Amino acid sequence: MRRSSVIMARLLIFATFLSAWQLAVESRLVEERFVPKPSVLMANILEILAEGRYIDQLTITITNYVVGVVFGTVVGVSLALALYTVKYAKSLLTPYILLLSVVPKVIFFPIFVKLFVVEEVIKIAFIAILYVAIFVYLGVVSNLDLLDVNYLRLFRVYTRSHLKIFRKLLLPTVFYSLLANIRLAVVFALVGAIFADMMLAPGVGYILLILAYSFRTSELYAVIVLIAATAVALNLFMKYLEDWASKHLRTEQITRISLWFN
Amino acid sequence: MKRLLNLRTLRILLTHLSFIILLLLIIRSLTAAGYWSPFTLPLVEQIFLEFINLPSNTLLPKGFTHHLTYTLSSIAASVAVLLGVVFPFSFLLSIVRVFKQVLEPLILSLFAIPSIIYYPILLLLFGFGLEPKVLMGIIVGIPPVFIYTSTGVQLINPNYANLGFMYTRSFFKIFSKILIPSTLPVFLTGIRLGISYCVVGVIFAEMTAGGDGLGFLISWSTTTLRIPLMYACVLAVLLVSAAFYLATYMVEKMVVGGRWR
Incomplete structure (x- = not known):
C-alpha cells in the first residue's frame, strides 16, 4: 500500500x-450518562484548556513525575555501575531486582507511605525507585554485560584510575541504551505517578477518581484525553532525544576515546 | 557432572537463603533498637505470624480465602481472554499486511498512554464488581502480547512458508507446522509478560476500588492501621504474582526446550 x-x-x-x-x-x-458525545467531549477539552482548569493538578503530577524520573535514573545508573564492579553483589541482588520488576509494584505504595510520610517525597520515591530505577538498572546491567572484557583489559593497561575507566569506558557504553531504557521507564513512571495520585491527593489521578465518582462523565473523558496527549507527547520527546543522541553523539564519542588513547 | 550442578544450585540457594535471613535479622534488630517506629515497619516475626494466620484470621471482612479466590478468578478470566481473544486477534492483525500497515501504528501509539487512566471509565460503566477488574487485567496485558506477536510474525522467514505451500495447500498445516513452531519462543515471551501484566492490572483495580480481592485487603489494612497485616498481605500478593510468573516461565522453558514440540 x-x-x-x-x-x-x-x-x-x-x-x-x-x-x-x-x-x-x-x-x-x-447512555450519555456513561459515554459523552465526541462533540461534547471536544467542547469540554477546549473549555478546560481555555480556563486552565486542572492545570495546577497536572503540574503537580508532572513535577513529581519529572523529579522521579531524574532521581530514578541517577539511582539506577549508580547502582548498576557500583554493582558492576562488585560481581558477587550483582549476582546476589539482581534476581531480587528482577523479581521486583515483574510483581505488581502498586502493592508497595502503602509501605512507601509509612516510610516516607511526606506526600511529595512518597510519590517521588515511589516513581523513582519502583518505576524508573529498576528498569534503568536492568537495562544498564544487561548492556554492561555485553561490554567486551578486552576493552576493559586494554583500559587497565593504560590506567589504574577507576574514575577514568568509569568516565571513558563505562559511561559511554551505557549512555545509548540508557536513553532507550529511560524511554521505556517514562511510560511506566507515568503509570506510577497517576496511581500515586489516585491513592494520595492532590494530582491528576485523584481528579480522575473524583470525576468518576461524581458522574461528571464528559469532564472525566476530557481529562483522560489530556493525560493521554501528555503521555504521547512525552514519549515522542524521548524518541526525538534518542534519535538525536544516536545521530550526533556517536562520532563525537568515538573521536573522544581515540583522542584519549593518543 | 549432574552432582556438581546440584551442588552449585544448592550453594546458590544457600547463599540467597543466608542473605535473606541476614537482611531480616538486620531489619529486626533496627526495629527493636527503635531506629524506626514499629508503626512504620513492625517486627519481622509479627509480620510472619500475621502471614501464617491469614487463612484463619477472623478479623478480615469475608475471610482471606474469599479474597484469594476472587483475585485468582479475576486473573484467570483476564488470562483466558488474553489467550483466547487478544492473541489470535494480534496474530491475524500481524499476518494480514493491510491491517498491519494501517492499524499497527495506531494500536502501538495507544500503548504509550498509561492504561490505568481507563480504570475510572470502567468503574463508571461496570461498577465495583468483578468485570472492571477483569477488563483492567486485559487492558494492561494487551501491549506485550500484541507487540511480541507482531515481532514474532515479522521473524517468520517467508521462504519457509513458500516451501510449505509447495507441499500442501492446507493453510492449517502451514500454520501449525511452520508458522507457529518458528515463532513460538517470541509468542510465549509475549504471553508470559502479558500474564504478569494481567496480575498487575487486577491488583491495581482491586486496590483502587471495590471490596474484594487481595489488593483490597492491602488497602483495607492500611486504612485501618493494621500494619503487620498490611505487610502480610503484600507478602501474599508477592507470592501469588511470583508463582504466576514462575509457572509461565517454566511452561515457556518446557515448550521452547522441545519437550512439548
Whole structure:
C-alpha cells in the first residue's frame, strides 16, 4: 500500500470510529450518562484548556513525575555501575531486582507511605525507585554485560584510575541504551505517578477518581484525553532525544576515546 | 557432572537463603533498637505470624480465602481472554499486511498512554464488581502480547512458508507446522509478560476500588492501621504474582526446550 493510501485509510478509520460513537450516543444505544458525545467531549477539552482548569493538578503530577524520573535514573545508573564492579553483589541482588520488576509494584505504595510520610517525597520515591530505577538498572546491567572484557583489559593497561575507566569506558557504553531504557521507564513512571495520585491527593489521578465518582462523565473523558496527549507527547520527546543522541553523539564519542588513547 | 550442578544450585540457594535471613535479622534488630517506629515497619516475626494466620484470621471482612479466590478468578478470566481473544486477534492483525500497515501504528501509539487512566471509565460503566477488574487485567496485558506477536510474525522467514505451500495447500498445516513452531519462543515471551501484566492490572483495580480481592485487603489494612497485616498481605500478593510468573516461565522453558514440540 502507498503511504498516502495508508494515511487516508487511518483517517477514514478514525472518522468512522468518531461517527459511530456520535451516532451510538445520539440514538441512545449507549447512555450519555456513561459515554459523552465526541462533540461534547471536544467542547469540554477546549473549555478546560481555555480556563486552565486542572492545570495546577497536572503540574503537580508532572513535577513529581519529572523529579522521579531524574532521581530514578541517577539511582539506577549508580547502582548498576557500583554493582558492576562488585560481581558477587550483582549476582546476589539482581534476581531480587528482577523479581521486583515483574510483581505488581502498586502493592508497595502503602509501605512507601509509612516510610516516607511526606506526600511529595512518597510519590517521588515511589516513581523513582519502583518505576524508573529498576528498569534503568536492568537495562544498564544487561548492556554492561555485553561490554567486551578486552576493552576493559586494554583500559587497565593504560590506567589504574577507576574514575577514568568509569568516565571513558563505562559511561559511554551505557549512555545509548540508557536513553532507550529511560524511554521505556517514562511510560511506566507515568503509570506510577497517576496511581500515586489516585491513592494520595492532590494530582491528576485523584481528579480522575473524583470525576468518576461524581458522574461528571464528559469532564472525566476530557481529562483522560489530556493525560493521554501528555503521555504521547512525552514519549515522542524521548524518541526525538534518542534519535538525536544516536545521530550526533556517536562520532563525537568515538573521536573522544581515540583522542584519549593518543 | 549432574552432582556438581546440584551442588552449585544448592550453594546458590544457600547463599540467597543466608542473605535473606541476614537482611531480616538486620531489619529486626533496627526495629527493636527503635531506629524506626514499629508503626512504620513492625517486627519481622509479627509480620510472619500475621502471614501464617491469614487463612484463619477472623478479623478480615469475608475471610482471606474469599479474597484469594476472587483475585485468582479475576486473573484467570483476564488470562483466558488474553489467550483466547487478544492473541489470535494480534496474530491475524500481524499476518494480514493491510491491517498491519494501517492499524499497527495506531494500536502501538495507544500503548504509550498509561492504561490505568481507563480504570475510572470502567468503574463508571461496570461498577465495583468483578468485570472492571477483569477488563483492567486485559487492558494492561494487551501491549506485550500484541507487540511480541507482531515481532514474532515479522521473524517468520517467508521462504519457509513458500516451501510449505509447495507441499500442501492446507493453510492449517502451514500454520501449525511452520508458522507457529518458528515463532513460538517470541509468542510465549509475549504471553508470559502479558500474564504478569494481567496480575498487575487486577491488583491495581482491586486496590483502587471495590471490596474484594487481595489488593483490597492491602488497602483495607492500611486504612485501618493494621500494619503487620498490611505487610502480610503484600507478602501474599508477592507470592501469588511470583508463582504466576514462575509457572509461565517454566511452561515457556518446557515448550521452547522441545519437550512439548
